[in-house]
Amino acid sequence: MATTAFSCSRPLASTRSSPSSPFSSRRFLPSPRRRGPSTRTRTRIHLRAGSSLKEWGDFEDAVRSRDLPRALRFLQSVEPPPAQPSTESAAGGAVARVALPAPPGRDWEVLDACIDADDMRLVGRAYQFLADRGVLANFGKCKNIVLEGPREVTPTVLKEMTGLEAIKLAPKKWGLSGSSSYVLIGFLGGVSYLLTQGVDLRSNLAAILALVTADAMFLGGTCVAQISCFWPPYKRRILVHEAGHLLTAYLMGCPIRGVILDPFVALRMGIQGQAGTQFWDEKMEKELAEGHLSSTAFDRYCMILFAGIAAEALVYGEAEGGENDENLFRSLCILLDPPLSVAQMANRARWSVMQSYNLLKWHKKAHRAAVKALESGYSLSTVIRRIEEAISSDR
Incomplete structure:
Protein backbone atom coordinates (compact mmCIF):
# COMPACT_ATOMS: atom_id res chain seq x y z
CA MET A 1 0.00 0.00 0.00
CA ALA A 2 1.24 3.46 -0.83
CA THR A 3 0.60 6.29 1.58
CA THR A 4 1.36 9.97 1.50
CA ALA A 5 2.38 12.11 4.43
CA PHE A 6 1.82 15.85 4.34
CA SER A 7 3.11 18.26 6.96
CA CYS A 8 4.61 21.70 7.17
CA SER A 9 7.16 23.33 9.44
CA ARG A 10 9.94 25.85 9.35
CA PRO A 11 12.65 24.76 6.88
CA LEU A 12 16.04 23.88 8.26
CA ALA A 13 18.59 26.64 7.96
CA SER A 14 21.76 25.50 6.30
CA THR A 15 25.11 26.13 7.89
CA ARG A 16 28.52 26.42 6.32
CA SER A 17 31.85 25.56 7.78
CA SER A 18 34.24 28.36 8.72
CA PRO A 19 37.88 28.42 9.70
CA SER A 20 36.92 28.45 13.38
CA SER A 21 34.38 25.65 13.03
CA PRO A 22 35.23 22.21 14.50
CA PHE A 23 34.40 20.74 11.08
CA SER A 24 37.30 22.51 9.38
CA SER A 25 40.74 22.58 10.94
CA ARG A 26 43.60 24.69 9.59
CA ARG A 27 47.19 23.95 10.43
CA PHE A 28 50.17 25.88 9.11
CA LEU A 29 53.69 24.49 9.11
CA PRO A 30 56.53 26.99 8.72
CA SER A 31 58.55 26.61 5.55
CA PRO A 32 62.31 26.08 5.64
CA ARG A 33 64.43 29.20 5.31
CA ARG A 34 65.75 30.03 1.91
CA ARG A 35 69.17 31.55 1.26
CA GLY A 36 69.43 35.03 -0.06
CA PRO A 37 68.33 38.32 1.46
CA SER A 38 65.88 39.12 -1.34
CA THR A 39 63.86 35.88 -1.04
CA ARG A 40 61.14 35.99 1.61
CA THR A 41 58.81 33.42 0.05
CA ARG A 42 57.17 30.97 2.41
CA THR A 43 55.35 27.73 1.61
CA ARG A 44 52.15 26.98 3.54
CA ILE A 45 50.74 23.51 3.85
CA HIS A 46 46.98 23.82 4.27
CA LEU A 47 45.38 20.70 5.72
CA ARG A 48 41.64 20.62 5.61
CA ALA A 49 39.72 17.81 7.26
CA GLY A 50 36.03 17.45 6.43
CA SER A 51 35.32 15.96 9.86
CA SER A 52 36.83 13.91 12.62
CA LEU A 53 35.90 10.44 13.75
CA LYS A 54 34.25 11.85 16.85
CA GLU A 55 32.10 14.21 14.82
CA TRP A 56 30.97 11.41 12.51
CA GLY A 57 30.16 9.48 15.66
CA ASP A 58 27.78 12.30 16.58
CA PHE A 59 26.24 11.95 13.13
CA GLU A 60 25.75 8.22 13.68
CA ASP A 61 24.10 8.95 17.00
CA ALA A 62 21.68 11.34 15.29
CA VAL A 63 20.81 8.68 12.72
CA ARG A 64 20.30 6.01 15.39
CA SER A 65 18.03 8.32 17.36
CA ARG A 66 16.26 9.25 14.10
CA ASP A 67 16.98 12.91 14.66
CA LEU A 68 16.75 14.08 11.06
CA PRO A 69 17.29 17.83 11.74
CA ARG A 70 20.54 17.16 13.63
CA ALA A 71 21.83 14.64 11.07
CA LEU A 72 21.05 16.91 8.13
CA ARG A 73 22.50 19.94 9.90
CA PHE A 74 25.77 18.09 10.33
CA LEU A 75 25.96 17.09 6.64
CA GLN A 76 25.21 20.65 5.56
CA SER A 77 28.03 21.93 7.74
CA VAL A 78 30.58 19.63 6.11
CA GLU A 79 31.74 20.99 2.79
CA PRO A 80 32.70 18.32 0.24
CA PRO A 81 36.47 18.11 -0.28
CA PRO A 82 37.88 19.09 -3.68
CA ALA A 83 38.39 16.34 -6.22
CA GLN A 84 42.16 16.71 -6.13
CA PRO A 85 44.77 18.79 -4.30
CA SER A 86 45.45 22.18 -5.83
CA THR A 87 48.34 24.57 -5.66
CA GLU A 88 47.80 28.30 -5.56
CA SER A 89 50.51 30.86 -6.24
CA ALA A 90 50.37 34.29 -4.69
CA ALA A 91 52.72 37.23 -4.26
CA GLY A 92 53.47 36.25 -0.70
CA GLY A 93 54.12 32.57 -1.35
CA ALA A 94 52.66 29.24 -2.47
CA VAL A 95 49.80 27.40 -0.79
CA ALA A 96 49.48 23.62 -1.08
CA ARG A 97 45.97 22.37 -0.25
CA VAL A 98 45.53 18.78 0.89
CA ALA A 99 41.97 17.57 1.53
CA LEU A 100 41.27 14.76 3.97
CA PRO A 101 38.20 12.97 2.59
CA ALA A 102 35.16 12.15 4.72
CA PRO A 103 34.28 8.48 5.27
CA PRO A 104 32.76 7.22 1.99
CA GLY A 105 29.05 6.47 1.87
CA ARG A 106 28.24 7.94 5.26
CA ASP A 107 26.00 10.69 3.89
CA TRP A 108 23.52 8.05 2.65
CA GLU A 109 22.67 7.22 6.25
CA VAL A 110 20.74 10.45 6.69
CA LEU A 111 17.84 8.74 4.88
CA ASP A 112 17.51 6.29 7.78
CA ALA A 113 16.56 9.18 10.04
CA CYS A 114 13.57 10.10 7.87
CA ILE A 115 11.24 7.40 9.22
CA ASP A 116 10.15 9.37 12.31
CA ALA A 117 10.27 12.82 10.73
CA ASP A 118 7.09 14.84 11.23
CA ASP A 119 8.10 17.50 8.73
CA MET A 120 8.01 16.00 5.24
CA ARG A 121 9.63 19.15 3.87
CA LEU A 122 12.69 18.24 5.88
CA VAL A 123 12.61 14.75 4.34
CA GLY A 124 12.47 16.38 0.91
CA ARG A 125 15.40 18.60 1.87
CA ALA A 126 17.46 15.52 2.77
CA TYR A 127 16.81 13.95 -0.63
CA GLN A 128 17.54 17.20 -2.44
CA PHE A 129 20.78 17.62 -0.48
CA LEU A 130 22.01 14.17 -1.55
CA ALA A 131 20.85 14.76 -5.12
CA ASP A 132 22.81 18.03 -5.26
CA ARG A 133 25.87 16.16 -4.00
CA GLY A 134 25.48 13.71 -6.90
CA VAL A 135 24.71 10.79 -4.58
CA LEU A 136 21.14 10.15 -5.79
CA ALA A 137 21.90 10.21 -9.50
CA ASN A 138 18.57 8.67 -10.58
CA PHE A 139 16.25 10.41 -8.14
CA GLY A 140 13.46 11.99 -10.19
CA LYS A 141 14.93 11.00 -13.55
CA CYS A 142 11.52 9.83 -14.86
CA LYS A 143 9.37 12.63 -13.45
CA ASN A 144 8.56 13.96 -16.93
CA ILE A 145 6.99 10.68 -18.00
CA VAL A 146 3.59 12.06 -16.97
CA LEU A 147 3.87 14.62 -19.78
CA GLU A 148 4.21 11.98 -22.49
CA GLY A 149 1.64 10.07 -24.53
CA PRO A 150 -2.17 10.05 -24.72
CA ARG A 151 -4.40 9.51 -21.70
CA GLU A 152 -7.02 7.34 -23.41
CA VAL A 153 -6.23 3.69 -22.61
CA THR A 154 -8.83 1.08 -23.52
CA PRO A 155 -8.60 -2.54 -22.29
CA THR A 156 -7.35 -3.48 -25.76
CA VAL A 157 -4.55 -0.91 -25.64
CA LEU A 158 -3.68 -2.05 -22.12
CA LYS A 159 -3.28 -5.65 -23.31
CA GLU A 160 -1.18 -4.57 -26.30
CA MET A 161 1.18 -2.57 -24.08
CA THR A 162 1.50 -5.03 -21.18
CA GLY A 163 0.46 -8.38 -22.64
CA LEU A 164 -2.05 -8.81 -19.80
CA GLU A 165 -5.81 -8.64 -19.63
CA ALA A 166 -7.27 -5.78 -17.60
CA ILE A 167 -8.64 -8.28 -15.07
CA LYS A 168 -5.07 -9.40 -14.32
CA LEU A 169 -4.19 -5.86 -13.29
CA ALA A 170 -7.01 -5.46 -10.80
CA PRO A 171 -6.85 -6.27 -7.05
CA LYS A 172 -8.55 -9.50 -6.05
CA LYS A 173 -10.79 -10.21 -3.12
CA TRP A 174 -9.19 -12.61 -0.65
CA GLY A 175 -10.35 -16.17 -1.13
CA LEU A 176 -11.67 -15.63 -4.65
CA SER A 177 -8.48 -15.83 -6.69
CA GLY A 220 -7.96 -2.52 10.24
CA GLY A 221 -7.05 -6.22 9.97
CA THR A 222 -3.66 -5.81 11.62
CA CYS A 223 -3.77 -9.11 13.52
CA VAL A 224 -4.77 -11.12 10.45
CA ALA A 225 -2.08 -9.38 8.41
CA GLN A 226 0.53 -10.17 11.07
CA ILE A 227 -0.39 -13.86 11.04
CA SER A 228 -0.38 -13.93 7.22
CA CYS A 229 3.18 -12.56 7.19
CA PHE A 230 4.41 -15.92 8.51
CA TRP A 231 3.35 -17.48 5.20
CA PRO A 232 6.38 -17.06 2.88
CA PRO A 233 4.48 -16.64 -0.44
CA TYR A 234 2.30 -13.91 1.08
CA LYS A 235 5.30 -12.13 2.58
CA ARG A 236 7.18 -12.29 -0.71
CA ARG A 237 4.26 -10.77 -2.58
CA ILE A 238 4.15 -7.90 -0.07
CA LEU A 239 7.84 -7.21 -0.71
CA VAL A 240 7.27 -7.17 -4.47
CA HIS A 241 4.28 -4.85 -4.04
CA GLU A 242 6.03 -2.34 -1.75
CA ALA A 243 9.23 -2.37 -3.82
CA GLY A 244 7.08 -1.27 -6.77
CA HIS A 245 5.78 1.73 -4.81
CA LEU A 246 9.28 2.56 -3.56
CA LEU A 247 11.06 2.41 -6.91
CA THR A 248 8.37 4.32 -8.79
CA ALA A 249 8.22 7.09 -6.18
CA TYR A 250 12.02 7.36 -6.28
CA LEU A 251 12.21 7.57 -10.07
CA MET A 252 9.37 10.11 -10.10
CA GLY A 253 11.25 12.35 -7.64
CA CYS A 254 8.98 11.92 -4.60
CA PRO A 255 10.93 11.60 -1.32
CA ILE A 256 10.25 8.38 0.60
CA ARG A 257 10.01 8.57 4.36
CA GLY A 258 10.12 4.83 4.85
CA VAL A 259 8.79 1.37 3.98
CA ILE A 260 6.89 -0.32 6.79
CA LEU A 261 6.54 -4.10 6.47
CA ASP A 262 5.42 -4.95 10.01
CA PRO A 263 1.62 -4.55 10.37
CA PHE A 264 1.83 -3.43 14.01
CA VAL A 265 4.48 -0.82 13.19
CA ALA A 266 2.27 0.29 10.31
CA LEU A 267 -0.67 0.58 12.72
CA ARG A 268 1.42 2.77 15.04
CA MET A 269 2.18 5.06 12.09
CA GLY A 270 -1.44 5.25 11.01
CA ILE A 271 -1.35 2.63 8.22
CA GLN A 272 -3.97 0.12 9.28
CA GLY A 273 -3.88 -3.56 8.53
CA GLN A 274 -0.89 -3.95 6.26
CA ALA A 275 2.47 -2.75 5.05
CA GLY A 276 2.92 0.63 3.46
CA THR A 277 5.33 2.93 1.65
CA GLN A 278 5.19 6.56 2.74
CA PHE A 279 6.16 9.12 0.13
CA TRP A 280 5.61 12.85 -0.30
CA ASP A 281 4.73 14.92 -3.34
CA GLU A 282 5.52 18.58 -2.66
CA LYS A 283 3.80 19.87 -5.79
CA MET A 284 0.62 17.97 -5.04
CA GLU A 285 0.54 19.24 -1.46
CA LYS A 286 1.02 22.81 -2.62
CA GLU A 287 -1.73 22.58 -5.22
CA LEU A 288 -4.18 20.98 -2.80
CA ALA A 289 -3.50 23.78 -0.32
CA GLU A 290 -4.34 26.27 -3.07
CA GLY A 291 -7.59 24.49 -3.85
CA HIS A 292 -6.74 22.93 -7.20
CA LEU A 293 -4.94 19.89 -8.60
CA SER A 294 -3.20 19.82 -11.96
CA SER A 295 -3.33 16.83 -14.27
CA THR A 296 0.45 16.39 -14.02
CA ALA A 297 0.48 16.13 -10.23
CA PHE A 298 -2.56 13.83 -10.22
CA ASP A 299 -1.05 11.52 -12.86
CA ARG A 300 2.24 11.26 -10.97
CA TYR A 301 0.43 10.39 -7.75
CA CYS A 302 -1.73 7.77 -9.51
CA MET A 303 1.32 6.13 -11.08
CA ILE A 304 2.94 5.68 -7.66
CA LEU A 305 -0.37 4.52 -6.19
CA PHE A 306 -0.83 1.78 -8.81
CA ALA A 307 2.85 0.79 -8.90
CA GLY A 308 2.32 -1.97 -6.32
CA ILE A 309 -0.36 -3.60 -8.49
CA ALA A 310 1.88 -3.21 -11.55
CA ALA A 311 4.82 -4.80 -9.72
CA GLU A 312 2.78 -7.85 -8.75
CA ALA A 313 1.53 -8.23 -12.32
CA LEU A 314 5.06 -7.91 -13.67
CA VAL A 315 6.46 -10.61 -11.37
CA TYR A 316 3.50 -12.98 -10.96
CA GLY A 317 1.46 -12.35 -14.10
CA GLU A 318 -1.44 -10.94 -12.09
CA ALA A 319 -2.11 -8.74 -9.07
CA GLU A 320 -3.80 -9.80 -5.86
CA GLY A 321 -3.10 -6.92 -3.47
CA GLY A 322 -3.78 -3.23 -3.86
CA GLU A 323 -7.43 -2.99 -2.85
CA ASN A 324 -6.66 -0.16 -0.41
CA ASP A 325 -4.67 1.61 -3.13
CA GLU A 326 -7.72 1.45 -5.38
CA ASN A 327 -9.96 2.78 -2.62
CA LEU A 328 -7.59 5.69 -2.04
CA PHE A 329 -7.62 6.42 -5.77
CA ARG A 330 -11.42 6.50 -5.84
CA SER A 331 -11.60 8.81 -2.83
CA LEU A 332 -9.22 11.25 -4.51
CA CYS A 333 -11.16 11.16 -7.78
CA ILE A 334 -14.30 12.19 -5.93
CA LEU A 335 -12.51 15.20 -4.43
CA LEU A 336 -11.57 16.57 -7.85
CA ASP A 337 -13.51 19.51 -9.25
CA PRO A 338 -15.36 18.33 -11.22
CA PRO A 339 -15.18 14.76 -9.89
CA LEU A 340 -14.33 12.02 -12.37
CA SER A 341 -17.08 9.78 -13.68
CA VAL A 342 -16.88 6.01 -13.34
CA ALA A 343 -15.72 5.68 -16.95
CA GLN A 344 -13.08 8.38 -16.48
CA MET A 345 -11.82 6.74 -13.28
CA ALA A 346 -11.49 3.39 -15.05
CA ASN A 347 -9.57 5.00 -17.92
CA ARG A 348 -7.25 6.89 -15.57
CA ALA A 349 -6.60 3.72 -13.58
CA ARG A 350 -5.70 1.80 -16.76
CA TRP A 351 -3.35 4.59 -17.87
CA SER A 352 -1.65 4.73 -14.47
CA VAL A 353 -1.11 0.99 -14.11
CA MET A 354 0.15 0.76 -17.71
CA GLN A 355 2.68 3.53 -17.17
CA SER A 356 3.86 2.03 -13.88
CA TYR A 357 4.08 -1.44 -15.41
CA ASN A 358 6.30 -0.23 -18.26
CA LEU A 359 8.43 1.90 -15.93
CA LEU A 360 9.10 -1.09 -13.67
CA LYS A 361 9.71 -3.29 -16.70
CA TRP A 362 12.40 -0.88 -17.92
CA HIS A 363 13.96 -0.98 -14.44
CA LYS A 364 13.36 -4.64 -13.66
CA LYS A 365 16.88 -5.13 -12.32
CA ALA A 366 16.48 -2.23 -9.90
CA HIS A 367 13.12 -3.61 -8.75
CA ARG A 368 14.66 -7.01 -8.03
CA ALA A 369 17.46 -5.31 -6.11
CA ALA A 370 14.92 -3.41 -4.00
CA VAL A 371 12.98 -6.62 -3.26
CA LYS A 372 16.13 -8.44 -2.16
CA ALA A 373 17.23 -5.53 0.02
CA LEU A 374 13.82 -5.31 1.72
CA GLU A 375 13.77 -9.07 2.18
CA SER A 376 17.15 -8.93 3.89
CA GLY A 377 15.86 -6.32 6.31
CA TYR A 378 18.19 -3.55 5.15
CA SER A 379 17.58 0.08 6.06
CA LEU A 380 16.07 2.59 3.63
CA SER A 381 19.45 4.09 2.76
CA THR A 382 20.81 0.67 1.80
CA VAL A 383 17.73 -0.16 -0.26
CA ILE A 384 18.07 3.06 -2.25
CA ARG A 385 21.78 2.43 -2.64
CA ARG A 386 21.02 -0.99 -4.12
CA ILE A 387 18.63 0.68 -6.54
CA GLU A 388 21.28 3.17 -7.65
CA GLU A 389 23.86 0.41 -8.08
CA ALA A 390 21.46 -1.72 -10.10
CA ILE A 391 20.55 1.13 -12.44
CA SER A 392 24.22 2.07 -12.92
CA SER A 393 25.24 -1.52 -13.67
CA ASP A 394 22.32 -1.95 -16.05
CA ARG A 395 23.65 0.82 -18.27
Missing part, protein backbone atom coordinates in the same frame (compact mmCIF):
# COMPACT_ATOMS: atom_id res chain seq x y z
CA GLY A 178 -4.88 -16.95 -6.70
CA SER A 179 -3.40 -19.06 -3.93
CA SER A 180 -5.86 -17.69 -1.37
CA SER A 181 -8.66 -19.66 -3.02
CA TYR A 182 -6.83 -22.94 -2.34
CA VAL A 183 -6.34 -21.95 1.30
CA LEU A 184 -10.05 -21.17 1.61
CA ILE A 185 -11.07 -24.45 -0.03
CA GLY A 186 -8.69 -26.38 2.22
CA PHE A 187 -10.03 -24.66 5.33
CA LEU A 188 -13.66 -25.34 4.44
CA GLY A 189 -12.82 -28.93 3.55
CA GLY A 190 -11.09 -29.47 6.88
CA VAL A 191 -14.02 -28.03 8.81
CA SER A 192 -16.47 -30.23 6.90
CA TYR A 193 -14.40 -33.33 7.62
CA LEU A 194 -14.25 -32.60 11.35
CA LEU A 195 -18.01 -32.01 11.44
CA THR A 196 -18.64 -35.39 9.80
CA GLN A 197 -16.44 -37.00 12.46
CA GLY A 198 -18.64 -35.60 15.20
CA VAL A 199 -16.30 -32.77 16.26
CA ASP A 200 -18.41 -29.72 17.03
CA LEU A 201 -16.49 -26.58 16.04
CA ARG A 202 -19.38 -24.17 15.98
CA SER A 203 -18.45 -22.40 19.21
CA ASN A 204 -14.79 -22.13 18.18
CA LEU A 205 -15.68 -20.90 14.72
CA ALA A 206 -18.01 -18.29 16.19
CA ALA A 207 -15.24 -17.03 18.48
CA ILE A 208 -12.76 -16.90 15.58
CA LEU A 209 -15.19 -15.02 13.36
CA ALA A 210 -15.90 -12.56 16.18
CA LEU A 211 -12.19 -11.90 16.68
CA VAL A 212 -11.60 -11.45 12.96
CA THR A 213 -14.52 -9.03 12.73
CA ALA A 214 -13.26 -7.03 15.71
CA ASP A 215 -9.77 -6.94 14.19
CA ALA A 216 -11.16 -5.65 10.90
CA MET A 217 -13.33 -3.00 12.56
CA PHE A 218 -10.96 -1.62 15.19
CA LEU A 219 -7.46 -2.52 13.99
